[in-house]
Amino acid sequence: MSAQHDHPAPGPVRHGGPGWITTPLTDGLVRGALELEQTPHGLLPHRLPARARAQFPDGTPAMAESQPSGVRVVFRTRATAVELDTLRTKMGYEGAPPRPDGVYDLLVDDRPAGRGHTTGGNELTVDMMTGAAESRTGPVGTVRFTGLPDRLKDVEIWLPWNEITHLVALRTDAPVQELPDRGRPVWLHHGSSISHGSNAASPTTTWPALAALRGGVELINLGLSSSALLDPFTARALRDTPADLISVKIGINLVNTDLMRLRAFVPAVHGFLDTIREGHPAVPLLVVSPILCPIHEDTPGPSAPDFSEVGAGRLSFVAAGDPAERAAGKLTLNVIREELARLVERRAADDPHLHYLDGRELYGAADFEELPLPDQLHPDAATHRRIGERFAALAFAAGGPLAGPPAK
Structure with missing residues (x-):
């Protein structure tokens, strides 16, 4: 049991009182x-x-x-x-x-x-x-x-x-x-602002939180807005954090920051996964490619803010790259999906606990028609719910890549 005392808390005490x-x-x-x-x-x-x-x-x-x-x-x-x-x-x-x-x-x-x-x-x-x-x-x-x-x-x-x-x-x-250990598997997830929460309605309705609550797992969310960039320090944090299940969502920030070219991307993904595997050699590890984002499907980054409708309370983004630049190795979401699928398939021959999920299974073309991205990059609250429900069904349900281990 935590130690308790009854002196006033730091800062203004707006409520409380005797007996608290x-x-x-x-x-x-x-x-x-x-x-x-x-x-x-x-x-x-x-x-x-x-x-x-x-x-x-x-x-x-x-x-x-x-x-x-x-x-x-x-x-x-x-x-x-x-x-x-x-x-x-x-x-x-x-x-x-x-x-x-x-x-x-x-x-x-x-x-x-x-x-x-x-x-x-x-x-x-x-x-x-x-x-x-x-x-x-x-x-x-x-x-x-x-x-x-x-x-x-x-x-x-x-x-x-x-x-x-x-x-x-x-x-x-x-x-x-203190709440005792409830025996639930720990799910460690890393991704971009979409995993961080983007335009979710509340902290338990970001898509990872929704998926975790549905899947009966303890969430550690390393979704980092604008910062899912295959940084070695993030890979080491994933390596060193105890977890039973791991997922990494890779792609959109690499395009919208125009950070690297294809030649650097493939080795960087290998290095990122190698580092994770140093600490978690046999933990189920799911690589998730980007959800659909039409402005960057075949057009490289960077993304640029569009202020044309700010007066009406809307901020949007546009793709500032040129599709012709793909020939020089610039990344698009379709290029990233193709490379991630190929890379995971090759590695899985020696790593049976490594899996791949195409992000368009979470949010694809039909979803965009029904629930378009309000600012062309980030999902709204309803879309967070859809992505969370689908991820739970695809990843945590029986037979899914993150279905085990059983509760402790």
Whole structure:
């Protein structure tokens, strides 16, 4: 059981009062993060370890890994009311419509039981053309859930996937204990902003969270917005993280950043998978190619922002490459799919636990006709649900590449 005390929590206590218990936030109460950093503002969850963070070439992966997609505060309690103080950093883009407030999802015994958000916090505005950022500071906020059932239960508070979140204080009206291991396989996933959460409605409705809840697995989500770039430090993080099941979704960021040519791509994928296999030689490993994205199917990157409809509250992207540049080795999504399928087939001859999934089985041409990508790159909330449901059915169901091992 976690230690408990009743002195006031750091920052403004907006609720609580006599009889409430403040429980220190420790590693045992947080899941989905690879490290927790104690800062002057609170406990900051990281989705990449310090060794990786020391090798970032710019601020993009730093922003992505510190946004806690898939990270949740978990505990067992009889409490009927719960409060979590956090200091958020809300991100926006210069000239783009303001982003909505980040959402906190409450699960009780794996079932949705509430949704909320905080106020205050910091703001960071980024200029997409120059990369320059402007920040403003703000106060700690509180998310509160009441009316929970008066019985011993498992409680999970999923943090906003798109807001850097310092954990400041946890208060309840009954004691809290650490949630024991529930014997579920740990699924470690890496991908782009689509895996990170893009335009999902909430932290439990990103497609990886939906798939994990349907598949009965414990999610560690290393979906990193704009940063699924076959970086060696990410491969080492995947290698060194205990997991029962692993998937890596490769492709879209390599095209929309115009990062590398075909000659570099194939060896980089081999190296990425080799590194993962150093730590997980026999774990089921699923390579997933990109979902359909019409602007980049046969047109190379980079992607460029289209501000023509910003006045109407819409920001879109266009492909700035030239299809003729494929002859010089520029990557498109179709080229990447062909190479990944060929590469996995060759490796699978010596690695029976390696599998491939064409991303268009998750979202393809018929889906685009029904549920087009609102900004030409990222799925909306309904599409996240569709992708999550399909991934669970294709990967976690009996006979799927991530169907095992059985629960511990």
